[in-house]
Amino acid sequence: MANPIEMYFWPTPNCWKVSIALEEMGLPYDVKLVNIYGGAQKDATNTAINPNAKVPSIVDPDGPDGRPITVFESGAILLYLARKTGKFYGTTERQRTEVDKWLMWQMGNLGPMAGQVHHFVKYAPYFDPPVVNEYSQKRYVTETRRLYKVLDQQLKGRDFVCGDYSIADMAIWPWASLWEGQLVDISELPNMEKWLARCQARDGVVKGRALHADLRRDRGSAEVQKHMFNKI
Numbered sequence: 267m268a269n270p271i272e273m274y275f276w277p278t279p280n281c282w283k284v285s286i287a288l289e290e291m292g293l294p295y296d297v298k299l300v301n302i303y304g305g306a307q308k309d310a311t312n313t314a315i316n317p318n319a320k321v322p323s324i325v326d327p328d329g330p331d332g333r334p335i336t337v338f339e340s341g342a343i344l345l346y347l348a349r350k351t352g353k354f355y356g357t358t359e360r361q362r363t364e365v366d367k368w369l370m371w372q373m374g375n376l377g378p379m380a381g382q383v384h385h386f387v388k389y390a391p392y393f394d395p396p397v398v399n400e401y402s403q404k405r406y407v408t409e410t411r412r413l414y415k416v417l418d419q420q421l422k423g424r425d426f427v428c429g430d431y432s433i434a435d436m437a438i439w440p441w442a443s444l445w446e447g448q449l450v451d452i453s454e455l456p457n458m459e460k461w462l463a464r465c466q467a468r469d470g471v472v473k474g475r476a477l478h479a480d481l482r483r484d485r486g487s488a489e490v491q492k493h494m495f496n497k498i
């Protein structure tokens with residue numbers, strides 16, 4: 267029996283990628299909660315494995331050569347787990363390159379843009395005093411809507427982003443599942459809507475998404491403002 271992987275986690279889209287992957291791949295894991303609303307991401311325990319002071323991260327006691335390994339950045343974690351298990355990452359160089367493209371698309375485009383929508387639409391207006399920046403809201407909502415059109419086009423004629431279910435779906439679904447709060451009109455995205463349902467029907471997605479869901483807050487607050495955005 268493999269030793270459990272330590273998953274440094276808080277119920278957020280980037281962390282759901284990892285909880286979903288661990289569930290889908292059938293890997294045992296222990297959850298280490300990092301309360302980002304309370305500032306724990308900046309504690310020495312977390313920054314020792316995540317120098318960027320964010321979540322998620324993992325520690326795999328059974329890393330390469332049998333020695334422990336730490337991994338941060340959700341995309342790097344997905345790639346590591348896919349290589350470790352040989353699952354959800356195709357089998358040929360052509361298939362893997364396809365998965366890489368869409369994984370990088372999520373990491374470099376959808377995640378950062380939708381993240382800014384969350385900031386300017388769901389968090390900042392609830393700060394004390396409220397911050398409502400219409401230009402920023404419009405810019406990031408417009409770009410996020412454009413990205414979902416790109417995704418919808420890719421999903422035309424495909425069940426999943428790269429054909430078979432892969433780590434690209436695991437990376438994209440957590441963000442895309444929150445389309446409503448990102449002010450996206452799903453009726454314009456029929457392929458994406460069907461794909462969301464296909465992903466949501468998977469046991470691994472249901473379990474990974476449900477993990478510590480009670481701790482999640484969808485809105486900004488004075489606490490979130492202090493611990494996540496006090497650098498501003």
Ligand SMILES: N[C@@H](CCC(=O)N[C@@H](CS)C(=O)NCC(=O)O)C(=O)O
Binds near residue numbers: 302307340341
């Ligand atoms: N590119 C990073 C982004 C990580 C990230 O922004 N994590 C958020 C939660 S989804 C976080 O830790 N926020 C706390 C903070 O910004 O202080 C990844 O994909 O792992």
